[in-house]
Structure formats: C-alpha cells, structure tokens
Amino acid sequence: MDDKKLKSSPGQKSSRRSFLKGAAALTAAGSAGLLTGGCGGSVSAETMGLQWEEFFKKNYRLMTPEEKQATVDRLERLARIRHDLDIEVSNREPRENVLYGYAFNISRCKGYMDCVEACVRENNLDRRSKTQYIRLFEMDPGQLDPTSGEGRYFHEVPAANKFYMGVQCFHCENAPCIKACPTKATWREPDGIVVVDYDWCIGCRYCLAACPYWGRRFNWGEPEVPLDEINRRQHYLGNRMRMKGVMEKCTFCIQRSREGRLPACAEACPTGSRVFGNLLDPDSEIRFVLKNKKVFRFKEDLGTDPKFWYFMD
Template sequence: MCSDRPKSNDLARLPLFEQAGSRRSFIKSLSIAAAAGSAALTTGCIPSVEAAGSEEFKLRWQEFFKKNYRLMTQEEKDATVRRLERLAKMSDDLDIQMTSHPPLAGVLYGYAFNITRCEGFMECVTACVEENNLDRKTNTQYIRIFEMEPGQLDPSTGDGQYYHEVPVENKFYMGTQCFHCEKAPCTKACPTKATWKEPDGIVVVDYDWCIGCRYCQAACPYYGRRFNWGKPEVPQEEVTRRQHYLGNRIRPKGKMEKCTFCIQRTRRGRLPACVEACPTGARVFGNLLDPDSEIRYVLKHKKVFRMKEELGTQPKFWYFID
C-alpha cells in the first residue's frame, strides 16, 4: 500500500472520464485511483486509536473493528463485553452486567408446549418482553399466542390478536416463537454468518455482525424473527440489567432479533422467562440429553408433534396434548 502513495499526487491529473480512451486504459486508471483511495484510508483519513480523543470514540472504534463472535477468543469476548457495559453506562447511564457464558457441556435444550393446558393468559408474552428488553414503542414480541378452532393445528388459521376474557369455551391456545431448528434455514440464508446454532442448540444472532438484510426472516417458515426498525425503546427502570452478548442486550437499530431461549438465564441453569411466568404449567423446558429430564418425559409419554415437520427443519420445540 505504501508504495502506491506517490501515485495519489497524480490523481488529479488522471484522465479518468474525460478521454474516450480504450477500455484497457480506463480500467488501468480506475485501479490506480482505487489504490490511491485505499492508500489514503490506511495513512490518515481516519485517526488511529491512539489519536482518538474521547474514551467513547475509542470504544466505538474498537467495537467497530471487532471480530465475529465465533472467531473471538474468550479474552476478546470479555473485552467486548466490558466495552459494551462501559458504552451503556456512558451513552444511556445504565449499569448493566453483561456476560458471554459459553454453552454447557452435555446440554441440548428442548421445549414443549401443552396445547391442552394453555389458556391464553399471555403472561409469557409480558415476561418475555420485560426479560429481553424488547422495544416497547413498536410492541415487539417474540411469542405469539393464537386462539384456535378445535381440530385446527396450523396457527395461521387461528386468531393471533384476540383480546377478551380467556379461555373461551371450545377454543384452544397455541403459542409460537423461535423453534431453534436443528437444521435452521435462517442460518443458511445469512450472508454475513451473523446467525448460527450454538452447540447447546440455541440459534443466536451476533447483533454486531448482522447487516439487517432480513434474509433470515424470509427464510424462517415459522415467523420466528423480528426486525428492529429503530433503536429499541425501553424505559430505563425496566431494563433487564443481567444481559448476555448473544441474548437480551439492547439491540442496535436495523438488526435482526429473536427468541434465544433466554440464553442469559438458561446457561446459568434458570428457566426461560416465559416458562417461569406461565400460570398454567403449559410450558416445559429442559435438557434433551438428560434421560431423566421433564422434556424427555414429555417426548416419551405424550402425543407430540412439531410444526411443519415435513420441511425437515427439525425444530426443538414440540406441541403436546395431555
């Protein structure tokens, strides 16, 4: 790059578009201009880290040039987590505790939803919104509950916008969210590899690598993903302080987000917020690799089905009946 630098002096005199020269000379001059441009980029247009004045600028600079989460070492993960904590303090005056806990060995998360028990109280939805710092302005929700006619099993036939006293006789309720497919089509669609399946089965998004193209949203057959049209607005006193890098940290504008099985909780042995909030016990969560777990009991003893199983996405989310 440095050897190209003298050429930048000639840049003004280059006959880039004036002469109707041959194609070869046009491309040649174009490449010279490109080289000159990149030389300028590396040598001084943007100040280096040391030259940066404010601490915030320095942190944002380092954040901008960090790696994809999967390529980071644990030290780099710790460093970015510390930077994000500091930035939250500086820009929003929030004292958050962010972690980057790795997956637990011998754990594969599974989820079951009892369509006989759910009565449509939607307390799971409010718990999810609070836990995951979801945007209050656009009313973003990861979970949807559908009021279904008996005999129907496709939520698109149900009413997802009911608001009346529940449960209604001769109706049943069916919840959807991200199903954390073992063969997740969304992760294949991502052009920047910003979304992937963790070894414990959770499909996550690196919000800082997401470019917001929404291909994953188009690829998901379950409407499991949500897009941030603006910066999420959460009242300061309602922000969940305990956050995970891949989980409920407040997303920047223009990023994709989704249910993470409350990764900030589940990797510390805790139930997801929706399971903990459910007043009827319709939601079962546990470790599929533990033969004694509740989820394995459900799979073994109950009539279970998965949504759109014929697509071969292999969701780790089962519906069951008593």
C-alpha cells in the same frame, strides 16, 4: 435512466473523478461520525476509543475468550457512559452435554399471555414497535395452523370451544435461517440455541424470509425501552440492546438458561403449559414429555428438525 434528474440540476457536472472525490469525502465524514457517535465534538476520548474498537471487532465465533471478555467489558462501559446504566453482560459459554428443548401443552394453555409480556420485559424488546418473540393465537378446534388463529382477542380467556397455541423460534437443528445468512451472523450454538451476532448482522432479512415459523424479528427503528425497565442482566448473544437494522429472535433466554434458570416465558406461565429442559438428560421433564405424551412438531415434514414440541394431555 436518470438522465433527466442529472440534467435538471444545473451546474453539477458529474465525472468519474469528481464522483470518487465525493465518495472519499463521504467516507471520511462517515468514520468521523463513527468516532463521535454523530453528535458533535462532545464525546470523550474514551468513548471514541471504545466505539472504534467495537466497530472493528470480530465475529463472536472467531473471538478468543480474551476478546470476548474485552468486548463485553466495552459494552458495559459504554452503557455506563451513554445511559448511566450498570449492565452486566455475560459471555457464558454453552455447557457440555446440554441440548435445550421445549414443549408446549396446547390442551392446558389458557391464552393469558403472561409469557408474551414476561418475554418482552426479560429480553428488552422494543416497546414502540411492540416487538414480541412469542405469539399466541386463539384457535378453533381441529386447526393446527397458527395462521388460522386470532392473536387479538380482547375478551376474557379461556373462551369456550377454543384452544391456544404459541409460536416462537423453534431452534431448529437444521435451521433454514442459518443457511440463508450471507454473513454468518447467525448460527446454532453447541447447546442447540440459534443465536444472532447483532454486530455482524447486516439486516438483509434473508433469514426472516427463510424461516418457515415466523421466528425472527427485525428492528426497523432504534429499539426503545424505558431506562428503568431495562433488564440489566444481559448476554452478548441474548438480550443486550439491539440496534436499528439488525435481526433478533428468541434465544431460549440464553442469559437465563445458561445459568441453569428457566426461560422467562416458562417461569411466567401460570398454567404450567411450558416445559423446558435438557434433552440430553434422560431424567428431565422434557424427556418425560417426549416419552409419555402425544407430541408433534410444527411442519415436521420440512426437515428443519425443530427442538420445540407441542403436546396434549
């Protein structure tokens, strides 16, 4: 197939031996690049050591508590060295008897999109490609399929005879994205949050294809966030800075929810359309909604068992 190409480069005799030689040289160059960060010899021995250890660390789920603490410390130190930035990376574990759930009031949302903006800022989402975990659509009455809605509405809201529906990751109990991942880089935590180990993701995007809810986002380029806008309160499985070529998604703001706080979207919503809480607490607001309001889940027939309900007054 490539005969022409090979022939057209004169003096390049390709044999198995020379190919292997070249491959070995490439590997050597590659690991040198890993050590130096690819920018010459100006990197300190400390940085090189940190990068080396970061590269060969385990999948987050296989780490011991000490190893988790060590990688978190390394990430904080690296941010300090590289960007002169003091970040606080948490590795807070899930809590006992907590299963997070979310409810969205489609009759009360006014389409202001404060949630989308708050999410972008909270989760250090790439500003250049305009990555958003939440998408909000202006819908015609009677429609319940967000693909029929319009997300680019450039007029004052709420518009007459329209309603607004937001979609994001629904944190399915039986999540297709988890099954699709060939490297086990994504899983569901015991508190129900579906997370990604960004360092274990190979960027194959199978999960993106598997998700029936358009819940996942891919970093086609190096994510860009202005340094002064970076949210420094981070979580290893949440809003720490992603790299080029990895998958990311809504984590119910794991860095906030595991501290007992509401996700940024729920806190930012000026209309109270977003209800978040512990499904295993019979007294919680989310349980009140499930018990007393008309609720439905999107594409429930797929059997994905999402923990995100829509409800109406």
